[in-house]
Amino acid sequence: MKTVKELLSHHFCLWLLALLVANNTTMSTSEEYQTYIIHMDQSYKPASFSTHESWHRSTLASLSSSDTIYDEKTLLYSYNHAMHGFSARLTPSQLSELEKLQAHRATYPESYGKLFTTHTPKFLGLKHSSGIWPTASYGKDVIIGMIDTGIWPESNSFNDKGMSSIPGRWKGICENGTAFSPSLCNLKLIGARSFSKGYQAGGGNISTEFDYDSPRDCTGHGTHTSSTAAGSNVVGAGHFGYAMGTAQGIAPGAHLAMYKVLWAGGESDKSAASDVLAGMDQAIADGVDIISISLGFDEHTPYFNDVIAIASLSAIEKGIIVVCAAGNDGASNSTHNGAPWIITVGAGTVDRSFVGRLTLGNGLTIEGTSYFPLSILIRNAPLYYGENNISKATCAFSSLDPTEVSGKVVLCDYTGSDNSGQMEEVQRAGALGGIFSNDKFILEPEIYSMPALILQSRDGSLVKNYVMSTNSSMVKEMKFVITKLGIKPAPQVTDFSSRGPDPVNPGVLKPDILAPGQDVLAAVRADKPEMDMGMYTLATDYAIYSGTSMAAPHVAGVTALLKAVHQDWSPAAIRSAIMTTASSIDNTYSTITDQATELPATPLEFGAGHINPNKAMDPGLIYDIHFQDYVEFLCGLGYNNKQISAVIRRSQWSCRDNASDLNYPSFVVVVPKASIYPLVMNFTRVVTNIGDDDSIYQAVLDVPSGMRIQTEPNTLSFTGKGQQQGFTLSVEISEIDASVTYGYLKWVDQHNHVVSSPIVAITV
Ligand SMILES: *[C@@H]1O[C@H](CO)[C@@H](O)[C@H](O)[C@H]1NC(C)=O
Ligand SMILES: *[C@@H]1O[C@H](CO)[C@@H](O)[C@H](O)[C@H]1NC(C)=O
Ligand SMILES: *[C@@H]1O[C@H](CO)[C@@H](O)[C@H](O)[C@H]1NC(C)=O
Ligand SMILES: *[C@@H]1O[C@H](CO)[C@@H](O)[C@H](O)[C@H]1NC(C)=O
Ligand SMILES: *[C@@H]1O[C@H](CO)[C@@H](O)[C@H](O)[C@H]1NC(C)=O
Ligand SMILES: *[C@@H]1O[C@H](CO)[C@@H](O)[C@H](O)[C@H]1NC(C)=O
Ligand SMILES: *[C@@H]1O[C@H](CO)[C@@H](O)[C@H](O)[C@H]1NC(C)=O
Numbered sequence: 001m002k003t004v005k006e007l008l009s010h011h012f013c014l015w016l017l018a019l020l021v022a023n024n025t026t027m028s029t030s031e032e033y034q035t036y037i038i039h040m041d042q043s044y045k046p047a048s049f050s051t052h053e054s055w056h057r058s059t060l061a062s063l064s065s066s067d068t069i070y071d072e073k074t075l076l077y078s079y080n081h082a083m084h085g086f087s088a089r090l091t092p093s094q095l096s097e098l099e100k101l102q103a104h105r106a107t108y109p110e111s112y113g114k115l116f117t118t119h120t121p122k123f124l125g126l127k128h129s130s131g132i133w134p135t136a137s138y139g140k141d142v143i144i145g146m147i148d149t150g151i152w153p154e155s156n157s158f159n160d161k162g163m164s165s166i167p168g169r170w171k172g173i174c175e176n177g178t179a180f181s182p183s184l185c186n187l188k189l190i191g192a193r194s195f196s197k198g199y200q201a202g203g204g205n206i207s208t209e210f211d212y213d214s215p216r217d218c219t220g221h222g223t224h225t226s227s228t229a230a231g232s233n234v235v236g237a238g239h240f241g242y243a244m245g246t247a248q249g250i251a252p253g254a255h256l257a258m259y260k261v262l263w264a265g266g267e268s269d270k271s272a273a274s275d276v277l278a279g280m281d282q283a284i285a286d287g288v289d290i291i292s293i294s295l296g297f298d299e300h301t302p303y304f305n306d307v308i309a310i311a312s313l314s315a316i317e318k319g320i321i322v323v324c325a326a327g328n329d330g331a332s333n334s335t336h337n338g339a340p341w342i343i344t345v346g347a348g349t350v351d352r353s354f355v356g357r358l359t360l361g362n363g364l365t366i367e368g369t370s371y372f373p374l375s376i377l378i379r380n381a382p383l384y385y386g387e388n389n390i391s392k393a394t395c396a397f398s399s400l401d402p403t404e405v406s407g408k409v410v411l412c413d414y415t416g417s418d419n420s421g422q423m424e425e426v427q428r429a430g431a432l433g434g435i436f437s438n439d440k441f442i443l444e445p446e447i448y449s450m451p452a453l454i455l456q457s458r459d460g461s462l463v464k465n466y467v468m469s470t471n472s473s474m475v476k477e478m479k480f481v482i483t484k485l486g487i488k489p490a491p492q493v494t495d496f497s498s499r500g501p502d503p504v505n506p507g508v509l510k511p512d513i514l515a516p517g518q519d520v521l522a523a524v525r526a527d528k529p530e531m532d533m534g535m536y537t538l539a540t541d542y543a544i545y546s547g548t549s550m551a552a553p554h555v556a557g558v559t560a561l562l563k564a565v566h567q568d569w570s571p572a573a574i575r576s577a578i579m580t581t582a583s584s585i586d587n588t589y590s591t592i593t594d595q596a597t598e599l600p601a602t603p604l605e606f607g608a609g610h611i612n613p614n615k616a617m618d619p620g621l622i623y624d625i626h627f628q629d630y631v632e633f634l635c636g637l638g639y640n641n642k643q644i645s646a647v648i649r650r651s652q653w654s655c656r657d658n659a660s661d662l663n664y665p666s667f668v669v670v671v672p673k674a675s676i677y678p679l680v681m682n683f684t685r686v687v688t689n690i691g692d693d694d695s696i697y698q699a700v701l702d703v704p705s706g707m708r709i710q711t712e713p714n715t716l717s718f719t720g721k722g723q724q725q726g727f728t729l730s731v732e733i734s735e736i737d738a739s740v741t742y743g744y745l746k747w748v749d750q751h752n753h754v755v756s757s758p759i760v761a762i763t764v
Contacts, residue, residue, distance in 0.1 A: 033089040035110035035201050037274050037307060038456035041651050042084040042101035048090055053078035055743040057085040060103070063094045070289045076197040078272055079322035081284035081318075082311030084649055089201055099204045101659070106646040110202055110303055113262075113271040113297045122532070122611055124516070124554070126250070131614040136564035139251025141188065142163050144229050144556055147279045147295070148222030149383070150215045152262035153193060155186040155223055156248060157231030157523040158256070160187035172286035173258050177214025177295075185579040188232055191257030191286055195279045197271030198741065199263045209265045218264045223293050224545050227523035229553035230254040231235035231561065231712035234523075245710055247521060250557025250613075253564070271295055273307045280311040284318060287562055291315055292547035293324045294557035300503050303634070304643040309339035313647060314342045317627050321571040323556040326511040327498035330596065331521030332604065337504035338510040340662055341575045341630055343559070343575045346498065347517020347551040348491035348610055350585060351594060353546075354445075354519070358435065358454040358537065361474035368435075370454035371544070378451060378478035381432050385467040386410040399583035400429035409475045411467060416459050420447050433478055435463060438469050442495075445519075445544050451478060489586040493605040494518045495596035499546055500604040501668075501762055509666040513578055514592070514606040515558075517542045517551030558613045565617055572663075574690075575651035575676050578757045579665045580623070582609030600742050603758040608666055620691035621716075622752025623665040636660025667745070669731050669761040687755070689718035695749040699727075704742040708732040709743060709759060716747065731759060739763050 023389055042052060047317070049055035049652045055599060056078045076087040085105070088285030108465060109699055120494040126133050141164060151158070165187065172191030176180040185192060192215035196206060211218040231249035259279035264273040272724075276295070283291055293308065303309040324337035325530055326346045338344050358385070386392020386407050392401035395412035410431045412422045418441035426434035433451035437460025455463065467473045484702055491498075502510040524543045555578070562574050569577070584606060594601040634644045637653035669681045689695055699714040711732055716725040740762050748756040 005548040015464070023158050023485055024314045025730060026062050029132070031091045031093065033091055035087060035198055035272070035274055036090050036095060037085065037087045037108040037110070037277060038098060038104065039083055039085040039106040039108070039646055041103050041105050041421055042375065043651055044671075048112065049345065052080050053086065056174060058195065059098070060088055063097050065243065076201055077195075077278040077281070078419075079281045082277055082281040082314045083307070087198060087277070097188070102736050106304065106642070108307060109271045110198060110275065111275065111277060113295045118523050119682045122248070124230065124331050124611065130245070131758055132561045132565065132617045135617060136251070136253070136561040138253030139230065139265035139557070139560040139564050140253040140661065141290045141561050142251065142254040142290065142560040143148055143167065143257060144251070144254050144290045144292055144560055145191075145257045145259060145283035146222060146226045146229065146287070147276060147283070147293045148225055149219045149262040149264070149290060150194065150217035150222045150257040151189065151191070151256075151564045152217045152220070152223040152228055152523065153180070153189055155523040157229065157249070158186070158188045159232050161232065163232070163255070164189035166190050167257065171285045176217055178208070178212045178216065179215045180212065182401070188230070188256060189256045189258070190208070192258040192260075193258070193279070193282060195275040195282075196263055197278070199270050199553045200273030202270065202272055204265050204270050206263060207265060215258050215260045217260075220543065220553065221262070221294070221549065222241060222258060222260065224520075224522040224543070225292065225549060225553040226256050226258060228550060229292055229557040230256050250554055251560035254557070255559040256739050257283065257286060257288055264688050268534070268636045273297060277307045277311055280308075280315065284315050284320060286519070288320060289322045290323065290556050290559050292553050294547070294552050296325065296327055299327060299329070299334055299336040299338075299498070301338050302504055302643075303462065304639065304646040308337055309342070310649070311646055312339060313630065314649060314754075316571050319570065321559045321574055323552050323559060325486040328496045328547050329498045330496045332499045333501055333503050334498040335500050335502045335510040338504055338508070340505070340508045340633065340664065341571070343513065343555060343578070344511045344607075345548060345552045346511035346514045346591070346605065347494045347496065347546070347548040347605060348514040348606070349494055349518045350516045351485060351487045351490035352749060353487045355484055356480045357482060358453055358475065359477040361470070361472070361476055362466055363465065364462060366455060366462065368455040368459065369442070369467075371448040371450050371481045378409065378433050381475045381478075381643035382408045383411060383473040383475050384431070385464065385473070387468065393452065395425045397425060399419060400425055400431070403429045405429045405431040407432055407477065409435060410433045410465055413464070414438060414460060417441065417618050418465060419443060419454060421445065421713055423450060423452055426452075433475075435460070443648055444546070451480060462675050478611050488538060489588045489593055491516070491586060492593050492595040493601045494546070496546070497605065501764070506670050506762060507660060507668050508662065508664060509603055509607060509668050509758065511607040512575060513555060513582055513608055514610045515551040515554040517544060517548050518546045520546065520550040522550070554665070555611060558611060558616065561613060562616060563705065568623055569622075573622045575746060576665045577619040578611055579608035580621070580757060581612050581615035582607070582756075583612055583620050584609035603666070603742050603760045604740055607757055608756070615656040618691065618753070619755060620689070620695065620749060620751070621687040621755045623663050623685060625663050629659075629662055631655060632659045633659060633662050667729060667756050667759040669733060671736055671761055671763045673763060677734055679733045681731050684726060685729065686724050687716065689723045691719060691749065692751050693720050695751060695753070696720070697747040697749045697753075697755070700746040700748050702746070704741050706735045706737070706741055707735060707743060707759075707761060708734065709745070729759070731761070733761055736761055736763055
């Protein structure tokens with residue numbers, strides 16, 4: 001189910017995009033040109049071709065069925081790093097000719113993706129005085145590549161005061177283009193490129209009305225995610241006075257490179273898979289350390305057809321960490337980007353809220369949600385409630401009489417849907433302000449174009465009781481622009497965050513981790529009208545956005561800090577550190593709750609838990625995974641040779657034991673519906689000691705009813721750093737009545753390391 005929040009979670013050009021569900025272009029029978037990504041086996045490249053691109057061009061030129069002569073426009077991109085192959089415009093008969101070549105490995109029809117859209121560093125426990133920030137020098141010398149909508153380079157968040165010099169290994173560039181020139185890059189923003197061939201080949205236009213033909217950001221999304229990951233410190237940032245404070249990225253010392261792959265174009269806002277792949281290919285070639293992706297394609301696509309999964313494995317093989325948003329579908333079985341080599345991020349709330357305060361004539365004071373941007377005060381205004389007419393009481397379309405409500409604050413009954421229509425009606429009728437109630441739907445900040453408060457429905461009833469009890473109900477005072485901290489409970493799993501099990505492979509727990517994704521303040525493009533206030537449009541340099549799009553760059557920033565501290569850690573080791581130190585407990589010391597139900601959430605919603613950067617720096621033990629382990633994993637999935645070769649981009653490999661059980665820091669038992677109990681599943685794992693030389697770890701088990709858990713051995717002794725120990729975890733399920741049951745394995749040593757892994761049983 002899509003909530004209002006999801007649809008409005010991006011600005012106009014983007015929320016249109018959010019409605020476009022990725023759909024694979026079907027092959028047409030007529031000889032029409034379509035874009036295909038062609039995966040080739042590079043071992044077939046004749047030595048006579050000096051580059052892959054010349055081989056690709058020659059292959060295309062040789063297609064005999066071509067009814068038009070091969071021209072420069074046929075080939076869109078030649079890929080060499082994320083995948084070997086190219087994207088091209090082809091007719092169906094040309095495609096079938098290509099597919100007959102021995103060098104052909106796989107075909108992916110073009111598809112289109114969607115986006116998943118300054119207090120958060122403090123909420124994550126980041127401090128200047130101690131912990132990972134100073135230890136990591138704020139992410140110095142690490143390069144984060146953003147695959148997104150572009151960047152607004154003039155934003156103060158990308159100033160390079162105090163930044164270290166550009167690492168010598170960097171090969172990226174800053175492109176010239178519309179309203180963009182290489183001189184806009186600096187020591188913070190060290191690369192900026194754009195990829196639009198696939199978008200344009202698919203009929204998309206880059207018109208000046210909607211977007212810039214350059215890495216410049218039209219929508220604000222890429223500027224927001226980039227400044228969240230690695231924005232410099234900016235004092236005095238706020239969203240029209242809300243959330244005022246110092247805006248800073250999670251890794252303010254890290255360098256940024258933007259790869260623009262999403263294009264806004266009125267009715268054809270799109271990100272084409274061929275462009276996303278080109279952006280990732282370039283990021284790998286340029287030498288980024290981390291790739292952050294806040295967009296995704298159809299979540300049901302198996303790895304061998306998923307270009308983000310394939311390109312990410314190629315990145316991982318080169319030691320590049322890939323962090324992706326899990327999606328904003330809010331439903332179970334809907335996580336995107338869940339390949340086990342990717343860090344998949346869900347969105348949590350933070351302990352901050354934006355409120356307005358209402359005092360009634362009887363002295364009752366109530367707070368409600370408001371993002372109304374002006375700090376005006378309403379005093380001694382009559383309160384209007386259309387109590388004898390249901391249309392008026394619910395502020396239905398065109399129901400209010402301007403002569404009745406003018407100069408008054410209007411109370412509207414809850415109707416079960418969101419309040420945006422009511423707000424429009426109250427504003428149309430010329431009232432002074434509005435009081436609404438809702439427990440379910442949250443409106444995006446830019447909808448609050450009038451003095452409006454949204455109360456919890458029980459508070460709304462209090463106001464209604466007051467109105468009914470007197471003939472002269474009054475609002476004594478209504479005040480706006482109040483930011484409150486310390487809200488409890490926090491974090492919660494946001495209602496829009498995509499939940500597991502992963503639709504492609506329920507056997508690996510996804511999402512991996514929860515990070516702040518609601519009401520995140522970060523930089524946007526500065527000149528864009530963010531709010532329509534009737535007579536005025538207001539623009540802001542910093543804005544509050546929500547989405548798993550916002551959560552992923554928080555984790556990308558944390559991985560940059562970890563990379564700065566532990567340059568030798570593999571992407572899997574960094575993910576392990578983040579997962580095994582995460583917390584499933586909120587600020588009321590209870591299990592993190594689900595915002596949608598207010599009930600305790602499970603690892604299917606929060607993964608290993610909420611990210612804790614300071615602890616991740618010193619996890620004690622690491623569950624590492626090597627490239628060959630992923631190959632064994634793919635063999636264990638029962639993929640055929642062609643499918644495996646598509647994912648690992650090789651024609652030769654061997655599988656020793658077809659182990660679909662990866663050395664993952666979480667455990668999932670998939671229980672088929674008609675199972676015979678008890679059901680036993682054994683997992684084997686190997687942990688590496690990266691903590692103190694002399695450490696003795698004891699297994700502490702947190703066992704739910706219906707499950708029995710054993711480890712063999714249950715003590716792991718280490719005498720030095722880098723030592724490895726294996727263990728078996730045996731899970732016996734005697735019954736399972738809920739759709740999900742879970743416990744924890746915690747390895748605890750004498751130096752306060754707690755290495756925690758969720759053990760989850762799901763029925764499918
Ligand atoms: C940079 O791009 C702009 C706009 O496309 C163009 O007018 C200008 O000539 C370009 N400059 C260079 C040096 O290519
Ligand atoms: C792109 O622009 C061309 C020329 O302005 C126009 O004919 C075409 O309809 C546009 N395509 C889309 C998809 O907007
Ligand atoms: C209620 O108000 C609406 C809109 O102002 C009006 O059309 C309708 O006649 C009213 N109904 C009653 C029963 O008065
Ligand atoms: C409101 O006014 C009406 C008519 O003047 C009167 O009958 C009623 O008692 C008053 N109600 C209250 C709660 O004062
Ligand atoms: C999840 O989605 C997949 C793919 O659509 C489907 O095959 C599977 O049955 C779903 N699983 C659950 C638990 O709903
Ligand atoms: C792995 O699976 C493949 C295909 O099912 C099979 O041919 C091969 O013998 C298996 N290897 C091992 C070591 O089990
Ligand atoms: C699973 O582990 C348990 C406990 O270590 C052991 O008794 C059992 O034989 C194992 N089962 C399999 C199938 O390996």
